[in-house]
Amino acid sequence: MHKRAPAWLGKWLVSGPPLLYLVVFFAVPSLIMVLASFRTPGEFGGLAPLVDESGAVDLTLDSYTRLLSEPLYAEIFVKSFWYALVTTVVCLVLAYPLATLIAKSERRHRDLLLLLVILPFWSNFLIRVYAWMIILGPNAALARAVNGVLALFGHEPVPLLFSAFAVLVCLVYVHLPFMVLPLYANLEKHDQSLLDAAQDLGASAWQRFWRITFPLSLPGVYAGSALVFIPAFGIFAIPDILGGPDDSLIGNVIKQQFLETRDWPFGSVLSLVLTVLALALAGLAAWIGQRGVGRLASGDA
Amino acid sequence: MALLEIQDVTRRFGDFTAVDKVSLSIRAGEFFTLLGPSGCGKTTLLRMIAGFDVPDGGAILLDGEDLAQRPPEGRPVRTVFQSYALFPHMTVQGNIAFPLKMARTPAADIPAKVEEALADVRLTGFGKRFPHELSGGQRQRVAIARALVTHPTVLLLDEPLAALDAKLREEMQIELINLQKEVGITFIYVTHDQTEALALSHRIAVMNKGRVEQIDEPDRLYGLPRTRFVAEFIGTCNLLTGPVTGSADGVVTVDVPDLGPVRVSAQGAQATRPEGAVAVRPEKVRLHAPGSAPARDNHFTGAVTGFLYQGDVTVYMVRSERGHTLEALLANSGSGLAKFFEVGDAVELSWPADAGHFIDG
Numbered sequence: 295m296h297k298r299a300p301a302w303l304g305k306w307l308v309s310g311p312p313l314l315y316l317v318v319f320f321a322v323p324s325l326i327m328v329l330a331s332f333r334t335p336g337e338f339g340g341l342a343p344l345v346d347e348s349g350a351v352d353l354t355l356d357s358y359t360r361l362l363s364e365p366l367y368a369e370i371f372v373k374s375f376w377y378a379l380v381t382t383v384v385c386l387v388l389a390y391p392l393a394t395l396i397a398k399s400e401r402r403h404r405d406l407l408l409l410l411v412i413l414p415f416w417s418n419f420l421i422r423v424y425a426w427m428i429i430l431g432p433n434a435a436l437a438r439a440v441n442g443v444l445a446l447f448g449h450e451p452v453p454l455l456f457s458a459f460a461v462l463v464c465l466v467y468v469h470l471p472f473m474v475l476p477l478y479a480n481l482e483k484h485d486q487s488l489l490d491a492a493q494d495l496g497a498s499a500w501q502r503f504w505r506i507t508f509p510l511s512l513p514g515v516y517a518g519s520a521l522v523f524i525p526a527f528g529i530f531a532i533p534d535i536l537g538g539p540d541d542s543l544i545g546n547v548i549k550q551q552f553l554e555t556r557d558w559p560f561g562s563v564l565s566l567v568l569t570v571l572a573l574a575l576a577g578l579a580a581w582i583g584q585r586g587v588g589r590l591a592s593g594d595a
Numbered sequence: 596m597a598l599l600e601i602q603d604v605t606r607r608f609g610d611f612t613a614v615d616k617v618s619l620s621i622r623a624g625e626f627f628t629l630l631g632p633s634g635c636g637k638t639t640l641l642r643m644i645a646g647f648d649v650p651d652g653g654a655i656l657l658d659g660e661d662l663a664q665r666p667p668e669g670r671p672v673r674t675v676f677q678s679y680a681l682f683p684h685m686t687v688q689g690n691i692a693f694p695l696k697m698a699r700t701p702a703a704d705i706p707a708k709v710e711e712a713l714a715d716v717r718l719t720g721f722g723k724r725f726p727h728e729l730s731g732g733q734r735q736r737v738a739i740a741r742a743l744v745t746h747p748t749v750l751l752l753d754e755p756l757a758a759l760d761a762k763l764r765e766e767m768q769i770e771l772i773n774l775q776k777e778v779g780i781t782f783i784y785v786t787h788d789q790t791e792a793l794a795l796s797h798r799i800a801v802m803n804k805g806r807v808e809q810i811d812e813p814d815r816l817y818g819l820p821r822t823r824f825v826a827e828f829i830g831t832c833n834l835l836t837g838p839v840t841g842s843a844d845g846v847v848t849v850d851v852p853d854l855g856p857v858r859v860s861a862q863g864a865q866a867t868r869p870e871g872a873v874a875v876r877p878e879k880v881r882l883h884a885p886g887s888a889p890a891r892d893n894h895f896t897g898a899v900t901g902f903l904y905q906g907d908v909t910v911y912m913v914r915s916e917r918g919h920t921l922e923a924l925l926a927n928s929g930s931g932l933a934k935f936f937e938v939g940d941a942v943e944l945s946w947p948a949d950a951g952h953f954i955d956g
């Protein structure tokens with residue numbers, strides 16, 4: 295008689311390769327960083343030998359003490375948090391109507407509209423960031439128009455480029471599709487009969503949105519927010535290219551530690567804190583969200 | 596005066612007329628049913644009453660007020676959707692409280708009203724559950740409670756029991772009848788199931804191809820169908836058609852080509868056209884062994900060509916001498932005898948003139 299392969303074998307065959315990939319490229323590097331964060335920086339970068347000449351094991355908490363004793367780094371974490379948060383909120387506000395529009399448009403138009411949303415991915419990320427240098431540059435039409443208007447009110451001209459404004463505009467631009475796509479995927483599944491029922495039961499257009507559409511779209515809102523917030527929190531290329539000296543974010547500092555200052559242990563500490571913070575924030579948001587949905591649901595809201 | 600007046604309402608989709616000059620007047624407190632085959636325009640008519648669709652002609656008046664300018668959220672009309680349309684992110688309580696909140700009911704009054712509505716549909720104690728934690732029948736009841744909690748003037752129900760199994764459907768039918776009696780709200784019920792319509796309704800409008808064929812109480816609809824469509828759609832019927840050859844002393848004679856002359860009491864109906872039809876329900880047709888039939892107004896001989904045993908009754912198909920097939924229904928005796936005749940048996944068929952029903956045209 296033919297013997298069936300055990301169920302566990304199938305499960306491992308399916309989940310094994312991705313699991314292996316994650317272990318090799320995420321868990322192992324993370325572990326290396328954890329270990330590196332307790333080491334001493336090498337004289338010419340990298341790490342000092344684990345066992346020094348005298349035979350003592352060289353493990354230290356120096357990098358952690360440094361993070362806690364120099365308020366500069368906490369400030370940069372806070373600043374990065376705000377940049378990421380503003381980016382997420384602006385993306386959400388812009389993406390929600392757009393995703394709704396696509397989800398409600400005729401089926402044959404949807405593919406085209408979605409294609410337009412992901413069209414920017416067809417060109418290189420850095421090229422798109424550099425393009426903003428031209429758009430926001432002092433001689434471009436935009437800067438001239440803005441400063442022309444400011445001049446009418448007797449205001450000094452302001453540079454658009456190399457500013458927090460330039461960084462935020464580009465952060466929003468780069469991350470917008472990551473908000474639109476999960477929102478669209480969610481809104482597209484909404485059941486029109488629920489909205490009909492709500493209207494039948496006396497709900498105005500605004501109430502239908504706020505009580506039915508929005509709460510049901512929260513999974514899409516969370517997915518999009520996570521996809522925008524987490525990369526925006528650690529980004530370094532955009533502030534590097536478009537930001538001024540005050541717009542260095544935590545990503546820039548980490549990059550600096552590894553490539554310029556060559557303090558790998560401290561860079562590892564910053565990087566670990568960034569990861570832990572991002573995870574904690576995502577968890578917190580999900581928890582608040584759950585309670586929010588619960589409140590709307592039981593009808594207390 | 597009628598509560599809901601539907602006057603010459605028409606709805607076209609392109610050059611297809613889904614609802615064609617329908618006029619109905621529905622009384623307060625009535626259980627009124629729209630019955631008809633799939634695609635006859637029942638849902639379209641219901642959506643126009645709810646306000647989701649706009650008539651191309653005619654008017655809908657509620658309590659004398661033309662509803663044309665009122666959006667769905669502004670009509671004292673509630674719908675129970677076939678798919679239930681319960682809000683999945685809200686508990687049963689949240690669902691039922693929803694229309695109360697939309698009506699700006701003081702928050703303090705809401706819990707008591709929700710409890711009352713739950714009790715009405717026998718779901719006390721289920722308030723904290725989410726829709727996905729309920730069975731089909733329970734969801735159906737939540738949808739009804741949610742629609743009734745604000746005491747609308749009219750409740751519209753679009754095939755609300757279609758998704759339930761036969762046993763549960765029967766239970767829910769009885770509950771619906773009781774509920775409607777209890778709350779006294781006008782129900783407009785849509786179904787394509789004639790037994791359901793007959794069991795539930797005070798009055799039924801039979802629709803066909805966007806038109807209303809007949810509006811009547813269930814027993815009159817069954818006993819006195821006015822058109823061939825109604826006769827055939829409501830229950831099973833032997834429809835015997837042919838030229839009208841005589842009309843005297845209140846008895847009309849129709850010469851059915853492959854059967855013979857059939858005599859039927861006119862019962863007030865007039866034979867105004869050369870053609871006519873006699874509708875005879877299978878249970879009115881008597882079957883006898885050859886030679887034993889009493890003298891009746893209609894008497895034919897034939898042979899059994901088949902039968903369907905249905906437990907309490909058996910339906911016999913009988914082919915007359917000249918080739919017309921009639922159905923006759925015999926109740927089975929309690930003593931376990933389930934068959935009186937076998938296929939091929941010669942039989943005599945008979946029924947009195949007043950057992951049939953004349954349809955003009």
Ligand SMILES: Nc1ncnc2c1ncn2[C@@H]1O[C@H](COP(=O)(O)OP(=O)(O)OP(=O)(O)O)[C@@H](O)[C@H]1O
Nearest residue numbers: 608613631632633634635636637638639640786787
């Ligand atoms: N939006 C629409 N566009 C075009 N045709 C439509 C539209 N809505 C309904 N129809 C047509 O109108 C006719 C009546 O539809 P309706 O839904 O009212 O039927 P129904 O009596 O409710 O049938 P069922 O018992 O199958 O639900 C159908 O032939 C349908 O195809």
Ligand SMILES: [Mg+2]
Nearest residue numbers: 637638639753
């Ligand atoms: Mg329908």
